[in-house]
Amino acid sequence: MFDTQELTLTPQEFRLFRDFLQERTGIYFSDDRAYLIERRLTRRVRELGLKTFEDYFYHVKYDATMAEFSRLVDLITTNETSFFRNLPQLQAFALDVLPRLREAKAGSGGSRSLKIWSAGCSTGEEPYTLALLVLENLPDRERWKVEILASDISEKVLRSGRCGLYSATAMRSVPQEMAAKYFTVDNDRYCVKPEVKDLVRFGHLNLNDRRKLSLYTNMDVIFCRNVMICFSDEAKRHLVRSFYNALRPGGYLFIGHSESLHGITRAFKLVYLDRSLAYMKEGLNALNGEPVRLANYVSGRSSAEHEKERVTSRV
Ligand SMILES: C[S@@+](CC[C@H](N)C(=O)[O-])C[C@H]1O[C@@H](n2cnc3c(N)ncnc32)[C@H](O)[C@@H]1O
Numbered sequence: 001m002f003d004t005q006e007l008t009l010t011p012q013e014f015r016l017f018r019d020f021l022q023e024r025t026g027i028y029f030s031d032d033r034a035y036l037i038e039r040r041l042t043r044r045v046r047e048l049g050l051k052t053f054e055d056y057f058y059h060v061k062y063d064a065t066m067a068e069f070s071r072l073v074d075l076i077t078t079n080e081t082s083f084f085r086n087l088p089q090l091q092a093f094a095l096d097v098l099p100r101l102r103e104a105k106a107g108s109g110g111s112r113s114l115k116i117w118s119a120g121c122s123t124g125e126e127p128y129t130l131a132l133l134v135l136e137n138l139p140d141r142e143r144w145k146v147e148i149l150a151s152d153i154s155e156k157v158l159r160s161g162r163c164g165l166y167s168a169t170a171m172r173s174v175p176q177e178m179a180a181k182y183f184t185v186d187n188d189r190y191c192v193k194p195e196v197k198d199l200v201r202f203g204h205l206n207l208n209d210r211r212k213l214s215l216y217t218n219m220d221v222i223f224c225r226n227v228m229i230c231f232s233d234e235a236k237r238h239l240v241r242s243f244y245n246a247l248r249p250g251g252y253l254f255i256g257h258s259e260s261l262h263g264i265t266r267a268f269k270l271v272y273l274d275r276s277l278a279y280m281k282e283g284l285n286a287l288n289g290e291p292v293r294l295a296n297y298v299s300g301r302s303s304a305e306h307e308k309e310r311v312t313s314r315v
Contacts, residue, residue: 007045009038013053017041020061021076024069025153026208026235040075074156078230081122083129083166084173086225086257092276093221094133097252101220102138104250113145114138117219117246119207120227121150124161124200125170128192130223131199132178149216151205162202164192208235213242220248225256233264240265249283 009017014034022028029037038053045056060068084090105112114134118127127150134146152158171179171190183190205212207227222243228236243253244267253268254276255261261268261279268279 007038007042007053009034009041009053013057014038016054016057020057022232022235024208025073025206026231026239027076028230028232028235037076041072044071044075070155074154077154077157079122079154079157080226081125082173083125083170084175085126085129086276088275089225089254089257089278090129090133092273092278093130093223093252093254094137096273096275097221097278098134098137101250111145112143113147114221115147115149115219116221117149117151117216117223119151119205119222119224119243121152121157121161121202122154123157124150124164124192124202125166126150126223126225127161127200127202128164128196131196132174132182134199135182135196136178146199148200150200150202151207152202153204153206155204158202158204161200164197166190166192207239210238210242213239214245216242216246218248219246219251221252221254222247223254225254226259227256229256229259236264241267244268244281247281249281251281253279253281255279 011034014029014031014037017037018029018034041053041056045053048056048059050056050059060072063069101114105114116130116134118130121127127148130148134148135141138144138146150158150161152161166183166189168188168190171183174183179190182193182196184193185191205216207213207224208231224239224243228239231239240253240261244265247253252271257276267281269282271278271280
């Protein structure tokens with residue numbers, strides 16, 4: 001039987017968790033979100049038969065196996081996601097970015113490879129959506145090597161993503177013809193077909209781990225949507241710098257549509273695609289040694305409009 005005595009997170013205990021989580025994961029809990037820590041951890045503290053949140057804090061901190069830290073991460077992260085989340089960004093990816101990358105690479109005789117990264121992929125809906133869009137929008141797909149890396153800090157969501165099984169509710173935003181083409185159905189469960197699964201590689205990565213981040217290189221497109229929103233500004237700055245280093249010149253970064261890099265970095269060019277905004281890394285095109293110019297990548301706006309709004313300086 002669980003102890004029914006009230007468990008309350010004291011301000012001191014809150015600060016212990018807040019600082020620890022920020023240091024390890026980059027996630028920052030402001031004072032007005034203390035209730036989330038209390039609500040999400042109460043059950044676990046009870047399950048372990050501990051008396052206070054402080055006891056749990058030290059239990060996590062000194063667990064050399066890191067198993068309890070992993071458990072804590074599963075509990076405190078928000079994993080909300082969906083297939084085809086924020087359609088305009090995905091249309092921009094499929095109808096603007098993919099053709100441009102394809103043209104630039106095929107035209108320069110460079111390698112026909114595309115590397116796409118879903119950073120903070122949750123249960124897999126985002127990377128699988130990207131895989132569906134590649135399959136539908138890359139005409140000579142068989143001539144390309146496509147890799148979609150899907151990373152998250154939570155092992156629990158990664159297990160789910162690797163499994164690739166979704167409920168009918170989760171599938172409601174997948175167009176019917178794509179559901180029929182790329183999923184098998186069994187007892188109301190939709191299973192991602194191997195041709196889609198094979199494009200996506202799931203891996204554990206803490207986006208606050210700068211050493212590991214430096215191993216991610218040569219990306220053409222990075223999606224990191226609705227992840228940095230809960231990071232401290234310092235953690236955001238480090239992460240965005242790592243994304244910049246991870247991208248090839250001419251590569252794109254998509255962040256959540258309600259997020260902004262304002263005050264975080266000016267290294268990227270903000271580009272206005274027909275349907276959405278994205279950040280682009282300028283520089284010399286590694287494929288042909290020519291400068292990657294913003295003008296070549298802007299559509300749907302006059303240059304005057306664009307000049308007025310574009311972010312020009314580097315950090
Ligand atoms: C709200 S979900 C967003 C999922 C998807 N990108 C989307 O927009 O639908 C945020 C994800 O970021 C992950 N996350 C949070 N902090 C992280 C960190 N430090 N490293 C890696 N992933 C993290 C969470 O586990 C969660 O799955």
